Amino acid sequence: MSLGGLETRQMGPDESRAPGRSGFPGAAAPSLMEGPSSPEEILRGLDPEQLEAARSVRGPVCILAGAGTGKTRAITHRIAYAVASGVVPEQQILAVTFTTRAAGEMRGRLRALGAPRVQARTFHAAALRQLSYFWPQAVGGPKPTLLDSKIGLVADAGRSCGLQLDRPGLRDLASEIEWSKVTQIRPADYEAAVVKAGRTPPMLARDVARAYDAYEELRRERNLLDFESMLELTAAVITDSPSIAEQVRKQYRYFVVDEFQDVNPLQKLLLDAWLGDRDDICVVGDPNQTIYSFAGATPGYLTGFSVAYPHATFVRLVRDYRSTPQVVRVANTALQAAGAAAGVAREHRLELVAQRPDGPDPVYAEYDDEPAEATAVARRIAALVESGTPAREVAVLFRTNSQSAAYEQALADAGVSYTLRGATQFFDRPEIKKALHTLRGASQGEDDAPLVATVRHILQQPQIGLTETAPEGRQARERWESLAALAQLSEDVAAERSGATMADFVAELEARAATEHAPGLEGVTLASLHAAKGLEWDAVFLVGLTEGMLPIIYAEEPEQVEEERRLFYVGVTRAREHLGMSWALARSPGGRKTRKPSRFLDGLRPASPSLAAQRGERRKQAKTIQCRVCAATLIEAAERKLGRCADCPSDYDEALLERLRDWRRETATEQKVPAYVVFTDATLQAIAEREPSGVTQLAGISGVGAVKLERYGQAVLALCAGQPAPVSGEQGDTE
Template sequence: MDPDRVLEGLDPEQTQAARALRGPVCILAGAGTGKTRAITHRIAHAVASGVVSEQQILAVTFTARAAGEMRGRLRGLGAPRVQARTFHSAALRQLSFFWPQVVGGPQPTLIESKIQAVSRAANSVGVQPDRTGLRDLASEIEWAKVTQVRPTDYERTTTKQGRQTPLPAAEVARVFEAYEELRREHNLLDFESMLELTAGMITEYPAIAQRVRDQYRYFVVDEFQDVNPLQKLLLDAWLGDRDDLCVVGDPSQTIYSFAGATPGYLTGFGARYPHATVVELVRDYRSTPQVVRVANHVIAQARGTTSAKHLTLRAQRPDGPDPMYKEYDDEPAEATGVARQIAVMLEGGTPAGEIAVLVRTNSQSAAYEQALSDEGVPFTVRGTARFFERPEIKKAVHTLRGARHEVAGEESEPLVATVRQLLGPLGLTEAAPEGRQARERWESLSALAQLAEDMAATAGARGRPATMADFVDELDTRMATEHAPGFEGVTIASLHSAKGLEWDAVFLVGLTEGMMPIIYAETDEQVEEERRLFYVGVTRARESLSMSWSLSRSPGGRRTRKPSRFLDGLRPASPSTSSRRADRRKGGVSRCRVCGTSLSDAAERKLGRCLDCPSSYDEALLERLRDWRRTSAQDQKVPAYVIFTDATLQAIAEQEPSSVAQLSAVSGVGAVKLDRYGEAVLALVAGAEAADVVADGAGPGADVEESTHE
């Protein structure tokens, strides 16, 4: 093939990347800028120019789908024999080939899931977590192995990093060590060991290193911002002392740090290779200018190590509709509103397969599954099982059905209390547990309990209490109607599972503080990763982008939630906000206790005075309150603001309430917090020292909504 013909149709920056035939090359590619097109044309151009033969190229990516797409494009460009593989596929191929001469004997058995082996290892050291705990242990062991943390170093490393562990670090270390011993004893190979053994084989055996490096002389690594230390170890082994390496990635799309990925290899590429060619792809061919403006605004606010490398995208498509920002009173109203908008889009001719609803956590999908079903809209759930197909929900429904007959005719407990009591042994603790898998299970069960609360509230408004039989009937109805027809439908997906995909219309939902960023994002680095996750969601949209949030969890609940900070500077002033302020004034005007002026700003209303009016408070009291809050947050393993926000503490210090009635009048002190923390706060106001006051040790549980969104 004529080398110049391979370059036809590329834009100037893509052409620059394709002409950089010798490494090191770093391509910083923004969302929708045609990075796959650039790297496949670069490979085909190198082959057509005689720089390298097809068989000597190894293109590495992270998913089999991406590798398959790359191979298909290369075939179309006249380079069908180029190897495009995942790290694991390439490593397994090499390890299997060289195993007889390096080790000999039977090859190890590859285990795709660690659960069974981790369970045996845990039992051998006297640790017996439940199924969810086992999944969290397996994930934690994977993190340790990809970040090259050994069992003997695990406790010290996680303590130094302040990492939250699914079990006490010492117990995780014991299970980790037992797992590695069991794996070696039974000749088992997990994915991490496969990469490590392949890298070790190349490093320790010069003859094998020579054969591998003779075979592969030209490397391309896609999604380089997602590389972890173990993958980097293998890549360095493949390269040796050569630098014919092209890496492609976008620091602004780093969203897997929790699994060991680090953007440092991408952002530090120029420091490692000062002579590298660096190309920036910024022409966005995916999204309209309106969507691109939102994306640029979001990422321009980034802080931290990746912020200096963010790319400003330049839209190449014609204008489209302005992004929509919609505020709802509660979560069910938000789900219903989104489903109705989608139904209208379908009637207007938008294919269902070109619409996506993106959620932050899997537990949020239940409301949208139901709302779409109610509207008769077909849907599919990507990246996780549908709500009623999840193992914990199946077990919960089975338990509730059994209880229906036991309590029939003698229901003395309210429905909500009964449901929470029944779900408790299945994992619905008052506070969210540690560990990602355990937390996702807890969130699913919480969503089920919330459904009971919503049903009880609706029935109460109609004048009769909801029964367990009513609740089970409702569950059966929802399970029967949530199954979508067996054809293409609207996609419901988590933001993480949406990476690499795109749709004509995207609905980003649940955009409140505590959900985006998620409440568990406590450090600046974790908040910035949440920002990048939001950026990924925004850049999935080609034409239509809708962003929404709700002010309360359930109908009639306190409307105290705040829209996500990531929407600051984007969303217009909300007419509904003005009307709510007017409604509040009709019911009683809040006035400054210093000058008497009417207060409308939320912060002023919380403090009970104008922000610029002089304040008088006991500084020692405020310090005692902060010390107590810090200790309580550490004990309960929650962010400090979940106990009380700074504004609420200052309001308490200024008003110095001496009774329960006076404390309850302070904005930000709801009924749940009054019950949980009231005695401790009043003791502090009366002069007690923080060290002598202990709050209720229960976690935030039921009042997470209230505390997170003050």
Template sequence: MDAEGVLAGLDPEQRAVAEAVRGPVCVLAGAGTGKTRAITHRIAYATLTGIVAPQQVLAVTFTTRAAGELRGRLRQLGAPGVQARTFHAAALRQLSYFWPKVVGGDPPKIIESKLPVVADAARSVGLSLGRTELRDVASEIEWAKVTQRRPEDYAAAVKTTGRKPPADVTDIAHVYAVYEQLRRERNLLDFEGMLELTVAVLLEHPEVARQVHDQYRYFVVDEFQDVNPLQRLLLDTWLGGRKELCVVGDPNQTIYSFTGATPSYLLDFPQAFPDAKVIKLVRDYRSTPQVVRLANTVIGLGRGPGTGGETARRHRLELTAQREDGPEPVYNEYDDEVAEADDVARRCRKLIDEGVPAREIAVLFRINAQSETYEQALSAAGVPYVLRGAERFFERPEVREAVIRLRAATRGTDAETEGMGLIQKVRHVLLGAGFTNDPPEGAGAARARWESLAALAQLAEDMAADNPAADLPDFVTELEERAAAQHAPPLEGVTLASLHAAKGLEWDAVFLVGLVEGTLPIIYAETPDQAEEERRLFYVGITRAREHLGLSWALARSPGGPRFRRPSRFLEGVTTKVTTHTPARADRTKRRTAKSGPQPCRVCGRPLTAPVERKLGRCEDCPAAFNEDLLLRLKEWRTETAADQKIPAYVVFTDATLQAIAERDPATLEELAQIPGVGKVKLDKYGEAVLSLCGGG
């Protein structure tokens, strides 16, 4: 791709970013406005026009996944030599390279977790801390280190910042001091120490600084509103007084102040660099006008980031929707959390039946403890789900086995795969790892294993669609790069995630749940600034939705409990369209019993428990009268339809749904619509074709 080709297709503001090839540049980019597109095209345009060599560019972001995405996009744009890393990865690379030259001896061992050393430090000062308390103290030590507070300064810093420590400040300061002592004695280095040591090496060894400054002359920092003082110190050291810096961020998405991050570096960028060019991206390509309107209203009712002063108000971004109209956000109030979770699960099931893939639906909550109720509700509704932040995808045994098999397949020859395309080759290999075209019914380990392999198969389909010439070695390379970047493919299940974990992601449908005072804002958000950060967290949740958005809250924690909860203050001035969606008490009791299976088998009358049984309307081992030829015809039709539409067969209809159709042999669309698994979208899309195969055709 040439330089002019890189600029093609950008909107006016994105193009302004791409053409601003000389720093300093500050890009204020709202949610869904294409900031990654803008900055990658800027880097590519600068390298293709000869402004800077690719190897002299350092693009910094906050997650390995985001860094991997940057590298992938830059490769496609013709700038494969650009370094895109996290702050920690870049620092570790430099530290590892220069350590033997300027320090010598064994380098410190990088520790993934502070907990073991914090536990030893706590015991040495006479404290007995549980695992949760240890995590809290470790987080407090991290905050102190990134904000450059030493143990002797910690108590004063807590007082001046209004921070609420998880334990006695004197105890935490003692643990912090001993932690640092033990870490040095054991030659260990935590992530904060890694950044500090990199800064020290650069400042104390001019020859190292010269080499780094010569290597990297062009800097881009994404998510600049999340930079903390220690990261800013390292960035300044890398810059060495130069101005070739482009920063990108959204003050409306500042949600990590509790970790030491501050939006002041983004908001005050024009003061730090008076000749900086400031460009705003406000065209929202992600969400419908209805979602964007709500997001603008919610953030507009707040005071803005930081102090809420004139600087914050001046930099506030009001999004402009670019998509066509969609449904209005839906607000629901429930008697209790269980009723809320049950109805959200029902609505997820309905969306899936209407054709929305499960992986394009998310349920977002403020704290992880809210997850369990939704896991139970989704399981009872037969809806697959994925917990974000659980086991890493590429570390799952079935995924490791599949990658090994795929890698081996690139080295050998297989007569069976001769002439096959990428999709068929990948599926052929995955069949050997236990993959099937249709998922096992129900939840559990077998379903989780299948979904992992299905995600790899789907990734191959996506890759083949983007690059028809791609072959198995290209796919394996993609998997290896994704594994290194922890960039997992989407799993076929509804995502359950905290609002913090959802940042940077998006779905077709989002349910924001538990919107009550004490949860959002969280109960310990006591100061105005802390409450405003909770508002921004709410805003982040809203802007994850492309089209469907549900907002809900419950007046009691458990069924029959006191209904003393109040809806979140962030809903005030937003809507009066609230639907009280909890059934009457008698109906509630009946519906709860339904979880354990009140639907009787139409053959023997036994209560049905498994989702597949409820779909069939009978026990799996009860005799059923159905036309085997019809079931065979339905499966053949499904295979052909899935191939034509390039989707997995189960997305058309599951085996259980086809069997239910064959057993009931519907004669009209109305009868077909009564079968579980046949929603309105599928009825419109496939109804006539199915009836043509049945007795009603």
């Protein structure tokens, strides 16, 4: 529903809930899957530290788990072992984590271990279920509407205070209100609190306080709840009502909290309400992966666990099963250089011990400018993919999302497909919801048709919209990639299960949706370092590693710089085997080379002479591109590709451009790749404008590298000469 232009949804009963004996939300339906036959079988295959964690079935327990050390394996086996040993009934366990993906993975593992009724949820999901359930007896009256986004209400609050804010300004103000609420700061205390926290508000502190106060007043007037108020109200309902507290604590007796270093004061308030005076809690985390302090998270609850629970059991997981010794060495060295500001995080630092065989050495590379860096990284990725590394097992990670554009362009030029991380969860995407609804209906009919052909036929219906090739445009391409991933999943199911039917496929989809297990999107992942937390790839490229970018320029206090160092550590530890780190000395070709490599590379990168030699070699190859119309130096990737400024006049044969587009579409369909992998729109327009008559002229157009020249050169030259392009298989050498 919509309220005042604000997208909202009504908070109502949980229709998917399967009530337990008490009717309390959370007791899931039993699973038909069979787990291990005995408690000891559950412990089979755990290393000594994981085994210690799993056998520590009574709290309080604190597991300090380094990156790649198998913490999810340890805690799910601990839960399953406690259930199988009769320590606690599975329906009385609540495992809390921070993302639906992590919660879904945990539920899937617990089902396989024979504990399907354990509740694994995010803080928000658990609070929403409880608040919905207890609302009639605790509060009464109409249930409030839960806000999906603060932006609309923040805009109304800002206007009521005379503040005119653009979209970025609204987002910044919403984030500041969110930080205030999770850290339990009221509007009247905001100005003093930001000074004490050393925080720089996005506008005058008094204006933030006024808008925050207006936001809360409007929210109450309109009977709305945001996610922070939902957590706070749930905690209050439990704390203020002894009968409700008794119900909650009777239902949930055994708690596990993942990523405990990311807990904020508001989440801790709710956790304390759940626990009461009990101590059967297991927390898991790594202080050196604390990267959300800007949002109110604090590692203090993890590092201070021994103070809160002096009798707690502590287990340290340090065996790294994810990364090669070469990658682990970089990660350990990066944290060893942490300054005094690292504080308790440094005291709790885990020295990772690699368990994998040796791999390639990390690659450090310095470039004259950002376009050169992006182009070189794309070429390295293309070589990896060509040598057998799946594109989905490669990631390019950067500090800010604004850095992605150069890599999108460079990967497209190199003929490598990619996907941007950070969009809507896969099964929440409108096109996937519509497709699943249609597929579910089709599964009710005859089941003798071939699965893959039937799925593709359904997905290609106009109302769903899967086409043979990916369309242009980021949002359209992301939609296409989602549907293509669904089609690919049908092929995987058919290959794994001979004779699989539509009903089997729909059952697989619904199981994945229930556990947030999305099919992998084929393509190199482009993501910010924050968005990459919790993920891993065979090959990771950390790019833009310069002072001012990592650490980010506004990280001025020592504590802020150390958090940036931890962000670098998170990026490094995403890599299993290949790790590339690069930086550029200037933003644009021909610009002043005043940038410095990130201080986090000190002690890691090779001595400067070898880098200078590399730079000298690249300088020979680099070239400044000038507009062929006005002779201005071209900076933007699209302009460099066109060979002119975007607003400089240029004539071209529209019929030729149309022929090139038709040929590209046919070629992409034949090769089963997105159209941009053949040539981007900008490259096609550059070809149409210049109408090359020979190989040398065609090779001089940005975006036409050696590989594309070999694959497509003869066809493009034929089209430019007004001749039909040679059919597949007839193109020979272009020389």
